[in-house]
Amino acid sequence: MTPAPQVVIAMGVSGSGKTTLARLLAEAWQATFLDADDIHDEAARARMAAGLPLTDAMRDPWVARIADELTRRVANGERVVLAFSGLRRRHRDRLRETGLSLRFLFLHGDKTLIAARMQARSGHYMPASLLDSQFETLEMPAGEADVVTLAIDRPPAEVLRDALAACT
Secondary structure, eight states: OOOOOOOEEEETTTTHHHHHHHHHHHHTOOOOEEGGGGGGHHHHHHHHHHOOOOHHHHHHHHHHHHHHHHHHHHTOOOEEEEEEEOSSSSHHHHTTTTTTOOOEEEOOOOOOHHHHHHHHOOOOOSSSHHHHHHHHHHHOOOTTEEEEEESSSHHHHHHHHHHHHTTO
C-alpha cells in the first residue's frame, strides 16, 4: 500500500476548481493550504492579466520556487495542499524531484463548463480569454502513477470526498 502523501496537489487548467478543492481539502485533512498563484512574480501576473500566456521559460523559475517552498514546509513538519496548474509534465516532474511524497489530483472537465465558471468569477487576474491556451499547454497526466483524476462536473462535496479518499 502506498503511504499517505506529505503533499497533495490539486491541478488542472484555470477555472477547474483547484483553489476551491485545495482549501476544502486542507481544512478537512488538517494541512497547510498554498496557492501557486501567490508564488508568481508581479511580471507574470501582469502578463496574464493583459491576456498573454506565460512561456515555459517564464514558468520554470516559478515552479522552482514552488518546489523550494514545499520542501521547506515539509521539512518543518507540515502537510501541504497546493493549488497548482501543473499543466506540463516537466513541471510535475520538477515537483517529484523534491523527493517528497506527492499525490496529484487532476481536476478534469469540459471546456464549456470551465469557461462558464471563469466568466462567473470576479477578482481573478486570469482572464477567460486564456482558457484556450491553458488547454493547449495541458499535457494530460495519463500513465502517471501518482495522479488521480477527479471529474469536476459534480458538487464540491463529492469531489472533496474522492480527494480525501485519494489522500489516505
